[in-house]
Amino acid sequence: MNLRLFSSGPRTAAIIAVWLAASASLPAAAAMTPGPAPDFTLHSMAGSNLRLQEQRGQVVMLNFWASWCGPCRVEMPRLNRLYQKYHASGFQLLGVNVDDDIRNAVGASSKLGLQFPVLLDTEKTVSRLYDLSTMPSTVLIDRDGRVRYVHLGYKDGYEQTYEEQIRELLRE
Amino acid sequence: MAATRGGRAPALPGSPGMRPLLAVAGRCIRALIGTDDRTACADGARLAGLVGGVLAAAGAKGADLPEDRADTMFHLYDGGGVTALGPAVLIRKSLFDRVSVTGSYYVDMVSNASIDVVTTASPYHETRKEAGLGLDYVYHDARISLSGTHSKEPDYTADSTSVDVTQDVFGGMTTVSLGYTRGWDTVGKHGSPTFSAQANHWQYRFGVTQILTPRWLMSLNLESVSDSGYLQSPYRVARVFGAAVPERDPTTRTGRAVLLRAVGDIGSRSAVHVQYRYFWDTWNISAHTAELGYSRHVGERWLADAYFRYYRQDHALFYSDNFRAEETYMSRNRQLGTFWDAGPGLKTSYAVGRFASRFDVKVNAAYQWLRFQYSDFTDIRTGKLYSFNASVLEFQVSATY
Amino acid sequence: MNAHRTLATGLMAAAALLAGCGIQPWVKPYERERLADPMMKFAGEPLADKHREHVFDVREAAHGATGVQGGGCGCN
Numbered sequence: 001m002n003l004r005l006f007s008s009g010p011r012t013a014a015i016i017a018v019w020l021a022a023s024a025s026l027p028a029a030a031a032m033t034p035g036p037a038p039d040f041t042l043h044s045m046a047g048s049n050l051r052l053q054e055q056r057g058q059v060v061m062l063n064f065w066a067s068w069c070g071p072c073r074v075e076m077p078r079l080n081r082l083y084q085k086y087h088a089s090g091f092q093l094l095g096v097n098v099d100d101d102i103r104n105a106v107g108a109s110s111k112l113g114l115q116f117p118v119l120l121d122t123e124k125t126v127s128r129l130y131d132l133s134t135m136p137s138t139v140l141i142d143r144d145g146r147v148r149y150v151h152l153g154y155k156d157g158y159e160q161t162y163e164e165q166i167r168e169l170l171r172e
Numbered sequence: 173m174a175a176t177r178g179g180r181a182p183a184l185p186g187s188p189g190m191r192p193l194l195a196v197a198g199r200c201i202r203a204l205i206g207t208d209d210r211t212a213c214a215d216g217a218r219l220a221g222l223v224g225g226v227l228a229a230a231g232a233k234g235a236d237l238p239e240d241r242a243d244t245m246f247h248l249y250d251g252g253g254v255t256a257l258g259p260a261v262l263i264r265k266s267l268f269d270r271v272s273v274t275g276s277y278y279v280d281m282v283s284n285a286s287i288d289v290v291t292t293a294s295p296y297h298e299t300r301k302e303a304g305l306g307l308d309y310v311y312h313d314a315r316i317s318l319s320g321t322h323s324k325e326p327d328y329t330a331d332s333t334s335v336d337v338t339q340d341v342f343g344g345m346t347t348v349s350l351g352y353t354r355g356w357d358t359v360g361k362h363g364s365p366t367f368s369a370q371a372n373h374w375q376y377r378f379g380v381t382q383i384l385t386p387r388w389l390m391s392l393n394l395e396s397v398s399d400s401g402y403l404q405s406p407y408r409v410a411r412v413f414g415a416a417v418p419e420r421d422p423t424t425r426t427g428r429a430v431l432l433r434a435v436g437d438i439g440s441r442s443a444v445h446v447q448y449r450y451f452w453d454t455w456n457i458s459a460h461t462a463e464l465g466y467s468r469h470v471g472e473r474w475l476a477d478a479y480f481r482y483y484r485q486d487h488a489l490f491y492s493d494n495f496r497a498e499e500t501y502m503s504r505n506r507q508l509g510t511f512w513d514a515g516p517g518l519k520t521s522y523a524v525g526r527f528a529s530r531f532d533v534k535v536n537a538a539y540q541w542l543r544f545q546y547s548d549f550t551d552i553r554t555g556k557l558y559s560f561n562a563s564v565l566e567f568q569v570s571a572t573y
Numbered sequence: 574m575n576a577h578r579t580l581a582t583g584l585m586a587a588a589a590l591l592a593g594c595g596i597q598p599w600v601k602p603y604e605r606e607r608l609a610d611p612m613m614k615f616a617g618e619p620l621a622d623k624h625r626e627h628v629f630d631v632r633e634a635a636h637g638a639t640g641v642q643g644g645g646c647g648c649n
Contacts, residue, residue, distance in 0.1 A: 068609040070236065098603040127603045133343060135602040156269035245620040249628050260620045276620070282648075300646055328647025343598030344605075355645050373645065375637065381615070386604040391615055395637035405647075429638035433615055437607040445615075451635035459635035467612040475612055485634050508634055519617070538621055544632070564628050566621040 034148065037062075037141045040126045042096070042119035045109060050094070050119055053145065058092045059169040060141040061162070064121075064132050066098045067108035071154040072136040076112045078159040082166065083116040089170055090143075096121050098132075138162065142169050237272045237310050240265050243570040251542065251562020253285040253295075274306035274319070288506075291552055292409060292416070300325035314339040327360040327406075336377070344383075351377035361406040369402030387437040392430070399425040410502040412495040419503045422490070427453030441469040445479075457508065459485035477519040481540070484512035493548050506549040506558070515542040517564075531571040540564040616640055 037060075041051040052060070063079055065072035083093040093116040097105040102120055109118050121127055130139065134152035140162075142148050149165050151158060241264050248257040258279035266272040278301070285295035306319035317336040323329065336351035355373035374397070381391040404421035411417075433447040449461040465479030488508040490501035517540035524533040542562045551558040607613065616622065626641040631648045 064603070066603065066606060068606050070239075098606075100606055121603075124601075124603055127601065132601060132603055133598075135605075243618065243620050245618075245624070247621075247624045260624070262620050278620075278623070280646075280648075300648070302646070323646050325647060328645075330645030330647070332645060344602060345598045345600055357645050357647070359647060371645075377638070379638075379640065383600050383605070383608060386600050387607050389608060389613060389615075393638040393640060397637050427635075427637065429635065431638035435613055435615065437610065437613060443610070443612045449635065449638055451637070453634070455634075457634045459633065461633075461635060469612065477612070483629075483633055483635070488634070507632060513633070519621075521611075536618055536621060538625075540625070564625060566618075566624055568618060568621055570618065 035146065037139070037145050037147045038129050039145075040129060042121055042126060045097075045106060045118040045120060050117060052094075052141075055092050055094075055141075056145050057143055058090045059086075059143060059166060061091070061093045061166070062096055062130075062139040062141065063093065064096045064098060064127065064130070064135065064137045066135060067104040068099070069135045073108070073112065074156075075136055075154040075159070076114060079162075080113065080115055082159065082162060086166055086170065087116075091166055091170060093117075094119055096126055098122075098124060098127055098135075140165055140169060142172060236315070237266050237269070237308055238264060238274075239572050240272075241570055241572045243568055245566060245568035247567075248565040249562065252544065252560040253287060253290065254282065256280055256282040258299075270310060272308040274304070274308070276302075276304040276306075278302040278304075280325075287551060287553075287558060288408060293407070298325055300328075313341075327362050329358045329360075331356045332373070334375075346383070347379075347381040349377070349379040349381075351375070351379075353377075357401070359402050359406065364406075367406060369406075371399060371401035371403055373400075374398045384434075388434065389436070390432070390434040392432055394431075395429045397427045397429075404503065405505070408503075408505055410495065410504040411493065412498055412502065414494065417498075417502065419505065420490075420501050421503055421505075422455065422501050425453060425455055427451060427455075427457075443467045451485075455508065456489035457485055457487065459483065473523045475521040475523075478516070479519075480514070480516050481542075482512070482514040486510050487548055491548070493550055504549070506546055509546055509549045511544060511546040511549070513542050513544040515540060517541070527571075531573045533569065533571045536566070536568045536570065538564075538566045 037052065039051065039053045041049055044050045052062075061079075061082075063075070065076070067073075079093060079095075083091070087093075095109075095114060095116060095118040097109075097118055098121050099105040099108075100122060102122060105118065105120060119126075130137075136154050138151040138154075138158075139147055140149040148169060151161070241262070243260075243262040245260045245262075246257070247260060249255070258281045260276070260278040262274065262276040264272060264274040280300040280302075282298050282300065283295065284298065289295055300323060302321055302323040304319060304321040306317060309316045309318075315338045317338070318334070319336075320331070320333045322331050332353055332355040334351060334353040336349060338347060338349040340347050353373070353375040355371075355375075357371040357373070359367075359369040359371060361367040376396045377393070378395075379391060379393040381389065383389055401423060403423065403425060404419050406418075408419050409416040410419045429449055429451045431447060431449040433445070435443055435445040437443050443466075445463075445465045445467065447461075447463045449459075451457070451459040451461070461481070461483045463479055463481045465477055467475065467477040469475050487510040488503065490499060491503050491505070491508045493504060493509070495502055517538065519538040520536065522535045524535060526532050540563070542564065543559065544562065545559045546557055549558050550556065622639075622641050626639055627646075627648075630636050631646075
């Protein structure tokens with residue numbers, strides 16, 4: 001039997017490895033560009049409606065998360081700490097939850113002990129508005145309502161960068 | 173900023189999830205044949221943008237460290253005169269959020285009174301132990317895994333080393349993986365202290381997992397396995413005109429396998445999974461494996477999976493139940509004959525709960541029943557074609573933390 | 574054999590097709606909730622899968638492509 005498919009295992013493996021390495025080194029496409037942060041109104045878990053534009057004057061961090069997203073759950077306690085530390089200085093943290101079922105959002109939120117407002121984006125309108133490409137995503141908006149920093153995904157240590165950027169925006 | 177992609181949405185049939193997929197395919201084909209001016213094909217910048225959309229959707233399986241866990245398992249196989257059972261443990265811990273270390277230990281205590289054994293020798297007991305060590309490292313969107321195993325039984329030692337790379341591409345919708353395993357075996361023989369032979373193995377793996385819709389996933393896996401050296405058993409005999417002669421297998425073998433799988437969420441907390449594998453090798457064996465299953469969440473704590481597996485293969489070129497003439501290569505190893513095996517299986521998982529606010533404990537139990545039916549291997553005790561039933565059981569307690 | 578070369582060519586062509594037409598990922602991360610369910614995984618429990626694969630490897634000639642990594646034994 002004349003078997004050609006990856007008959008030279010090492011050669012085929014090398015080709016695919018080079019392709020993977022090449023694709024890894026290409027720059028990631030930006031999901032959100034700096035500019036005015038698109039306005040929206042969402043229902044919060046506390047019951048009231050919350051509008052982004054009303055937060056002007058404060059430094060706002062939008063964190064897109066879901067109960068089923070592992071890294072989101074790891075990030076939450078650290079965001080909680082940042083909120084408790086800087087809220088009095090004019091820092092607002094809004095957790096935009098994208099669960100299909102609100103009950104999962106409520107359950108996760110209470111299990112994680114979240115102190116900051118959690119907005120419910122079940123229809124995914126805000127996710128689409130912000131072209132959400134990664135879970136979780138964190139957007140930092142300055143006092144004038146402009147998007148200044150965007151973080152896609154979460155890795156250990158990101159919270160230190162968040163803190164530096166929050167302090168920088170609070171000083172403005 | 174808006175997510176509406178350019179182009180008319182064609183009125184296509186199909187579920188809501190499939191429409192974007194079909195729309196995209198249609199646009200692509202029109203672009204390729206030149207009827208759609210808006211889509212520029214083979215555009216270098218577009219290519220970079222697409223392949224460069226390598227944002228790991230954090231939470232996607234590919235490029236995250238596997239979760240920390242501690243598993244203890246009891247396994248049992250009983251069928252065809254063979255009973256094999258034993259414990260196994262696995263512990264995995266991540267360090268510095270970048271590296272994950274895994275250690276495993278597996279014990280197999282075999283009581284062998286199979287048809288091969290009872291017709292040529294006497295039943296025996298033997299214990300095999302296997303230890304494994306693994307390392308996982310995450311770099312950008314890729315996960316690199318290194319692992320090694322060492323398996324030891326009184327007359328056989330097998331070592332292996334593996335490298336695997338897994339990468340998320342295409343916005344996390346596609347996961348590509350490559351793997352390589354190298355194995356070294358030393359074959360011994362009871363009662364012959366001077367007998368020693370070697371076998372070498374090379375395995376090359378390639379896999380693609382693709383998200384099709386918000387509810388359907390599919391994967392394609394390819395593997396090539398090459399063996400060289402002493403590939404037979406020093407105990408097994410072939411039959412020539414009813415007389416027993418030691419078996420003779422070729423000293424090289426290359427086999428390839430292609431596996432296609434799909435799993436889909438069909439609503440009311442249940443899913444369907446299906447898979448098919450085709451295997452062929454240079455010993456002229458070709459085999460088909462098919463499996464169909466249904467999974468369902470039951471209540472808040474239970475997850476059950478019921479499935480049916482079917483396997484059939486054709487015999488190796490040098491296999492015969494009873495040779496009519498002496499050949500260069502001769503084997504009566506029923507693993508290389510023509511047979512089918514099939515049976516249902518059930519897997520269940522029970523979420524016990526969270527302990528010490530850290531450990532999520534689950535209990536898993538899996539059972540599979542199989543029937544083996546041979547077409548060209550006779551039970552020399554009865555003269556009829558051989559067949560038997562078997563049970564496979566795994567019982568495991570695992571804690572993730 | 575031609576079938577295998579066709580498969581390889583087909584895979585490369587599919588990749589080129591996707592790349593050349595500038596397709597965007599059509600299932601957004603926030604739409605992947607159903608796919609994050611444990612019953613949607615291909616790989617189950619590492620130890621249990623390893624055992625089941627071993628049971629089949631010892632009795633069936635076919636092996637590979639299942640995602641369970643190799644290790645040997647003299648079990649047949």
